[in-house]
Amino acid sequence: MKILDLFGVDGYGVVVTGGASGIGLGYAEALASNGARVTLLDVDAERIDKETKRLSGEGFDIRGEVVDVTDHAALDAAIDDAARTYGKLDVVFANAGIDPGVGFVGDWVGEQRPRIAKGAIENYTDERWNRVIDINLNGIFATVRAAVRHMKPRKSGHIIVTSSLASTRVEPAIGAAYMAAKAGVVQFMRTVALEVAAYNITVNAIAPGYIVTNIGGGHAHDPEEQRAVARVIPSHRIGYPEDLYGLALFFASRASDYITGQEVIIDGGYGLGVAD
Ligand SMILES: NC(=O)c1ccc[n+]([C@@H]2O[C@H](COP(=O)([O-])OP(=O)(O)OC[C@H]3O[C@@H](n4cnc5c(N)ncnc54)[C@H](O)[C@@H]3O)[C@@H](O)[C@H]2O)c1
Numbered sequence: 001m002k003i004l005d006l007f008g009v010d011g012y013g014v015v016v017t018g019g020a021s022g023i024g025l026g027y028a029e030a031l032a033s034n035g036a037r038v039t040l041l042d043v044d045a046e047r048i049d050k051e052t053k054r055l056s057g058e059g060f061d062i063r064g065e066v067v068d069v070t071d072h073a074a075l076d077a078a079i080d081d082a083a084r085t086y087g088k089l090d091v092v093f094a095n096a097g098i099d100p101g102v103g104f105v106g107d108w109v110g111e112q113r114p115r116i117a118k119g120a121i122e123n124y125t126d127e128r129w130n131r132v133i134d135i136n137l138n139g140i141f142a143t144v145r146a147a148v149r150h151m152k153p154r155k156s157g158h159i160i161v162t163s164s165l166a167s168t169r170v171e172p173a174i175g176a177a178y179m180a181a182k183a184g185v186v187q188f189m190r191t192v193a194l195e196v197a198a199y200n201i202t203v204n205a206i207a208p209g210y211i212v213t214n215i216g217g218g219h220a221h222d223p224e225e226q227r228a229v230a231r232v233i234p235s236h237r238i239g240y241p242e243d244l245y246g247l248a249l250f251f252a253s254r255a256s257d258y259i260t261g262q263e264v265i266i267d268g269g270y271g272l273g274v275a276d
Contacts, residue, residue: 007249012091016093097135161189
């Protein structure tokens with residue numbers, strides 16, 4: 001058995017939501033640079049344009065479409081388009097998500113303890129709560145539903161959802177609705193995995209810890225924040241989308257064919273506690 005027989009994705013038809021930035025863009029690069037044909041779906045038209053041009057320029061098979069995952073009809077149409085283009089859909093990353101900003105638990109990360117007062121639950125608006133649930137949970141539901149519609153008839157496919165360390169751990173620096181949405185994503189992932197296992201479709205979750213991306217206004221690019229967070233991560237470094245390449249290829253390829261309904265945390269040990 002050669003490595004490419006196990007981990008190869010050459011010619012695969014792939015869709016990534018939230019694919020124009022950060023972790024989704026990383027998934028796209030990991031697969032496209034190994035011969036997969038990848039469609040980026042994202043609400044950010046400028047980034048879609050920039051990244052599809054850049055990756056096409058590198059010789060990768062990339063297309064992009066502007067889609068808001070809260071618009072389920074548009075999302076269905078875009079996934080149908082991708083499947084039509086490739087003649088099949090092998091892999092779907094349900095990844096688009098937002099961090100709504102701190103509250104109601106606390107408002108600071110790093111060496112200081114989170115402060116409790118600002119953004120308390122009494123002041124948390126329906127609008128804020130619903131927006132997060134709409135994108136981070138309902139968007140994942142709609143993406144996975146569209147993927148299954150294409151994969152079930154072919155009795156083949158790999159679906160990967162992006163959850164978070166926040167699916168099990170309360171992270172005061174992130175908006176409170178985020179925790180509920182991510183926990184929901186994981187249990188939803190397990191439920192779908194059980195339903196579609198007989199159709200040779202796997203459904204798994206990648207749960208990143210602290211990864212430098214543009215989420216939450218891009219605060220993770222701040223060197224001071226990076227130093228503070230690296231200090232409390234047991235491996236003493238922050239993560240980058242490249243750190244997810246291996247797991248993305250694993251879950252997308254036949255190497256993981258007999259694994260389904262699982263969440264794998266990838267966080268440099270952040271969720272374990274402090275080692276020194
Ligand atoms: N960065 C981290 O530390 C971290 C940790 C755990 C989980 N995650 C999760 O990873 C996923 C990707 O986030 P990221 O960190 O790469 O952030 P990012 O902001 O760099 O990328 C997210 C992408 O999703 C897109 N998007 C947002 N709302 C959308 C919508 N309604 N429809 C379509 N696209 C939309 C954005 O335009 C952006 O391009 C999210 O689900 C996030 O919750 C991130």
